[in-house]
Amino acid sequence: MATMENPLAVRHIQNFSEAASLEKHWGYVDRAVPCTNDPGSCAYLDQVYGSHDLTMVYSGIMWAAIAGILLIWTIGRRVFPSPRADEIPTGAIDSERVAKIASRRSRMRRTAAALIRRYLLPDSVRFVFGRTTRLQVLILTVLAGYLLIFSFVGITYQTWITPIKKNPGLYNTRTSLGPWSDRVGVFAYALTPLSILLSSRESILSLLTGVPYQSFNFLHRWLGYIIVIQGSLHTIAWCIVEIRLYQPQPTTAIEWIKQLYIIWGVVAQILLLLLFALSTPWGIRLTGYEFFRKAHYVLAMVYIGACWGHWANLQCFLIPGLALWFLDRGVRLLRSALIHYQYLPGGSMGFRAAHASLTHFPDAEHGDVVRMDFTHPQDAWKVGQHFYLCFTECSIWQSHPFTPLNLPKVKDGLVSHSYILRAKKGETKKLAELTARKLAASPCATTPLILSGTYGESIVDELTPDVNVLCVAGGTGITYVLPVLLGLIDQPEMKDRKVQLVWAVRKKDDTQWVEKELDTIRKAAKAHKIEVHIYVTREASSKSPSINDEILEKDIAVKESGIGSSAVSSVKGVQSASSLNVQRIGGEGFDRHPDLNKIVREFVDNTVRGSTAVYASGPGGMISDLRSVVASCNSGAKVWGGNGRYDVSLICDDRLEW
Structure with missing residues (x-):
């Protein structure tokens, strides 16, 4: 932050040469104390630093609440587990056995679950949120409500008219718009690691809660919209301050926009708007889903880098975000490598793709269907989990999620896989066309596959005999x-x-x-x-x-x-x-x-x-x-x-x- 200290000192009219000491403020530049400026400027600086300190407290409370909920959820799953199918005898059971099983379940828990399903399971405001449950919308509402309330709490809304020493007769209009703008900007930084947590395929949240990673996609998407709104309001507010309220103009505005940290802020805002545009249904239809996905990865990381260049003092939020992103990608590659690292035909060890036999079911009206069957040396997965499959003869840069339709059983060290997919467009259409060409040339067609996974949770662990x-x-x-x-x-x-x-x-x-x-x-x-x-x-x-x-x-x-x-x-x-x-x-x-x-x-x-x-x-x-x-x-x-x-x-x- 040393490279930004001088321009910030000028902006905050602090006289560091006359300061007796520098007061540390987490996530912000040091403050020169005592304040030797005019009373209005000193009061404004009190508001700026006081508001920022509260912002960091509010951000900490938000993350403490999230961590506390996850901790309670995780402990609750371990201490009060639901009856599992593999923990109950599977022989013929009589009414007495059923009664004992039922007695071990908490009637209060089942009653609460039934009540929650009745009122929170249906879709909510579909024309806005799409096909998602009321529970998801409720969680989003609680988070958005917290951010909305604490974006305004603790700020003294006041205006200070302060003289400009270098330009006698001109005055700066200092308002609470600046501290408020800083607050929504800090909240946008604080939400960044949460957004990455919600988007991770190798999900830490899934490990803690047992909820499949794809269930967090809704919250990830709407949290992104909130960050876009916060970043845009932060940018607009400071543009008003520096281009309209500070004098003289346009000199002040030109000097402001030339500063390196402001340039990085503009870059971050442009990237944020680009991320938003590409993630809309219109953007995805225009560019294609695969372009959106790859661009989203790259732009998100560049955006975090631009945020670092804009305000490095908040790296406490940016470093975890980057670490989570690289951890997710690294574990993905490692898991794919482990699945395919095996004995090669020559007897050595190395990377070997799976080879699936193909069956083609033509359907000109709705899209052809392809069935794939193969065996692979690996451990059995859990019912309900899915793999990401990469069709290497079509493209090595794309993979798609598919759920095996067969029961996972290990036989002689091999597990059978069976999948069906309908060809619509993109990779699935390429695969259907490839299958048709191969079957026309030979009745036994195969294609190499690269697997990644498994992902998701078991869907039968709680399927006890009385269900x-x-x-x-x-x-x-x-x-x-x-x-x-x-x-x-x-x-x-x-x-x-x-x-x-x-x-x-x-x-x-x-x-x-x-x-x-x-x-x-x-x-x-x-x-x-x-x-x-x-x-x-x-x-x-x-x-x-x-x-x-x-x-x-x-x-x-x-x-x-x-x-x-x-x-x-x-x-x-x-x-x-x-x-x-x-x-x-x-x-x-x-x-x-x-x-x-x-x-x-x-x-x-x-x-x-x-x-x-x-x-x-x-x-x-x-x-x-x-x-x-x-x-x-x-x-x-x-x-x-x-x-x-x-x-x-x-x-x-x-x-x-x-």
Whole structure:
């Protein structure tokens, strides 16, 4: 900060040559004491330094509160853990065993969870915040409220007219605008490491709370908007002070803008606005998601560097931000290297990519679907976790998240991976085109992959034997819920547990994506009391069955109240005696979706005992509908009264822990 001391001394009209001592202020320049300027200037400096000291206190309180919440959350998870599926015997259980399990759970905790879900699970102000829960919006509101209140508290709002020694007859107008501007600027610095914490894939927050890293994306995005507002207000306010309130003009403004720390401040503000513009939906559509992502990484780091050049005394906030960013990227690279560091064909050790066999399902209307299957030497992941896959034959600079659809099992040191993806644009479209070309040349096509992961949390740790399971999927979202069902099949039969899969696809032939897994579920459906309902949303005419030759096709009538609100006279159904049912509810040229409200409510009402876990993955509209339906099914009063049926949780791939 020594390079900035002289210009700041001039700006604050402090006479360092006559100072008896220098008073230290954390995050700011030293103050010359005693003040030898005119009374108005000394009063103004009292306000500047006093306000800054309070700002640092308020920033410390904010971070202490965040740290305290995380500490309590972390301790609470360890001291009062929920019952885990792997800690409870999986044999046939009687009512007495269930009662003991239930007794170990805190009724108060289950009641509180049901109440929170009922009121905070649905989407909130969707036209502003998009498809996000009321809980997320509440957390954002609390943080924004704190910042708004303490941006103004502790500042004496006053105006001082002070003479200019070098220009007799001219006066500076000194107001509380300067101290207020400094405060919002410091808050922008203080929020920087929190923003990086919320954006990290190798998330420290996830390790502490158990909440998947992707659940923090909403708060990261809106915290960025707050920082943009704070930085812009800081810049505008000081422009008003230096260009309008200080005299003489334009000499003062020119001298001010030439200072190195001000130049860095302008650079930081430009970068901040550029980050904001590129992160908007319009910016992403214009430049493409991959450009946005890479540019976001680079611009964010350059922005932090510019902030350092502008005000290095606040490096207490910038150094942690930089450390977190480099730690996240370093761990990502290390994990990818460890997954692929293995024996090579020649017997030596080195980096070796996985090679996936490809299956192609053409769909000119909605985008082709590609299935990838391969084995890889590694430890098994947890159900619900996902990998980032890099398709090296398309680009080594991009990777995308995919959830394995199979159950993770180690056999002879190898773990099988299976994925399906729909080609839309970008890398997925390139992969589909590559697959089509390779399969045209050879019936056995493969492609090299680089994996990074795993990421996310287990979604079945708390799936105890008394919990009923409803899986709801749309399209390729089936990959998220299939491992849950396959895991239940691997366990002994659970008395009175209700299990159901609801899958909406555009065409019945789409079931071929996971035909092998569906056949496994169909064969185990009777023993495990699993019901499978597949809704075909864009076909009205019958085609030959694609799930299994044992499925028999017949016409069934559909009541409007049971499927949807629009009028459709009839529907083709495919049904078997093994609880696997396919219903066509759409028509040529339009989609028709299953009535999720009816499906979820009927499932919950027909359970024998125990709570219900709804696992879901699919389009945003489907997840939003499920949030509202699941919220309405929860009842704190009934759970407190002993009816655990109305304790209904929602677990989806963009979830908080509900």
